[in-house]
Amino acid sequence: MSRQIFVDRERELEFLERRYSSEKAELIIIYGRRRIGKTELLLHFAKDKPYVYFLATEKPYHENIRDLQRLMAEFLGDPLFSRISFGNIDELLMAFAEKIGDERVVLIIDEFPVLIENYRPVLSLLQRAWDLKLSKTKLMLILCGSSVSTMETEVLGYKSPLYGRRTGQWKVDEIPFFNISEFLPSYSVENLIKVYGVVGGIPAYLLQFDPEKSFKENVVENVLSKGSYLYEEAEILLREELREPANYFAILEAIASGRTRFGEIVSATGLDKSLVSKYLTVLQRLGIVEREVPITATHKEASKRGLYSISDNYFAFWFRYVLPNRSHLEAGLAEEVWERSREDFDAYMGTVFESLVRKPGVFLRLTGFRFTKLGRWWHKNEEIDVVALDGEEERALLVEVKWKDLTAREARGILKDLERKAELLRLDSWEKRYGLVAKSLKGKERLRVKGWLVWDLSDFESLLSRSISKNSLLSSGTNLGL
Structure with missing residues (x-):
């Protein structure tokens, strides 16, 4: 192809x-x-x-x-x-x-x-x-x-x-999510988000996926199968870019396995703290890893409460599903590995979906809420997936993100709990709104009538359609005044 x-x-x-x-x-x-x-x-x-x-x-x-x-x-x-x-x-x-x-x-x-x-x-x-x-x-x-x-x-x-x-x-960064459909025009929004979870917005990787084949076929043939372009790409990139790839591998393996705090990464790798700090800085500069702090953290708190994650979706997928299953994949059991990983993949996609909604361009287009600061919040066992702050107007939009099919009753429970968690953010004088993004949401319009801010993949579909229309006009030379 x-x-x-x-x-x-x-x-x-x-x-x-x-x-x-x-x-x-x-x-x-x-x-x-x-x-x-x-x-x-x-x-x-x-x-x-x-x-x-x-x-x-x-x-x-x-x-x-x-x-x-x-x-x-x-x-x-x-x-x-x-x-x-x-x-x-x-x-x-x-x-x-x-x-x-x-x-x-x-x-x-x-x-x-x-x-x-x-x-x-x-x-x-x-x-x-x-x-x-x-x-x-x-x-x-x-x-x-x-x-x-x-x-x-x-x-x-x-x-x-x-x-x-x-x-x-x-x-030059990855292409925006809503442009991925141009590589795979027959794919549903749900499958486009799954593709994004596997290869991100890297054009060369998206070109490996055949638009005539299903999502599963593309993943099995183009990522999990020995000899395919994306099977060893992570290793090749790290060896080309870095002088000590083995140490970077160890750090990425640790993060992929759930060790997200600095101390946990040091313990898992056995590397000296100063070396781990240096390697993490390099990985952040390359855009492979990111360090997040709670959005309301003070400068002093931020230095202690950071969590690391693999922000490059291809690397995140590769270290979670390719590397740990190498023996089986080398034996030609790509399809079996995929079937065994499907339940975990749903959990993985929950994290991917959260990070996608937190993308500034996606969040603004989906919610229409203008912000001066956008991120995540957590404290002990409490967490809010997306917090958007408008510091000029002292307004906040708090959003939970679920890669699940929800009923109206489940949605109301999540939104009510979000109101409770909002009290922990120390934004007492701010105007606060609450939202929920799900894979699908029954009774969405009834919830909206009652004042709740709710979205699901049908809203992404609408945004995608608008994006395709705009791109068609641009490619045909129509002047949009942009």
Whole structure:
């Protein structure tokens, strides 16, 4: 199966087009985890513009530079340019800038961290070229990289030779949930949320799922089956990105097994506290792990009450269902593993559904409630899934999220208990509203008539339909005034 889908990325494209239209020299940094769709984004942006796209490889540094030189010669239509001997990348870039003169050209250097790894002086050489020549041209130079740690420290960091030279940067994230349907247009909202729980919003992973096959078939064939693209992807990514993958594995295994407090992770891994702290920081920077604190916690409380979770859904699923079942999966028992895991998967989806509703864009579209702060609250054995605070108006919306089919009576019980828990939040003078999001909710309209705020997957379906309509209008060129 081979499919090519370019989805969403409106904000990213708008950012790039704005920088392109400046008609000034631009040094743009684009980065984000592997498989997130950076290359597709940049090629989509550049397709109707004069551009040179170069992908750095593991070849020796000077061979990479010669490859870049050949691409520049092809762009210029000047075979002689490829025969000039350039000592380094700074000389090559300045010569190219001289050749294009006042023309607006996009030069994309993809996987820039590979060049840094092969030849560290490349950063200083690039700084020299920018200061002496490139900054005085109309060249739009884009440096792109998948190694988030390298891009943030070596390229964007304060100690980088390029510090202060960049004119813009963008970290590319997963596509929004409501765009996932463009990969799997025949899937119900419930199945789209399940897909989101397995692979998140990573375009390359979504492309592995065949829209003609059921959710179960896709999971069994494309994630749980040995030899499939997603079967070893987590290991490959960690080995590519990190120097000590075994220690990161141990930490992620501990979190996936329910050790969410710092002390619990230290005990489970047997690693030194300082090392665990360092590794967790790296995993947070990569977007694989997040640390949450109760939304109403003071600064002092926040330092002690944080809980860690695997925020990347693909990694969360992989460490929960692939790694622990490796022996059976290696033996070709993917379907048996899935059937045995289905009950636990429902519990897992409860956590996924909560985190989805807590996504700012999803929560705002679903509830219409504007907030200055959004998160979760817990204290001892009490917990509220979603707390939205509007600090300016002193209003709060408290919401419970259940991946279950509920009756009106069950819903009223949950909402009444939510009112009780609200008293523990120390928001006495605030106006408080209470809500519930469920998989399905019988008597939903009757509850709404009585003033309760309730939603279920049919409301997600409505939002999805609107999103599809909007995207259809955008792709057809209709002006929405957005």
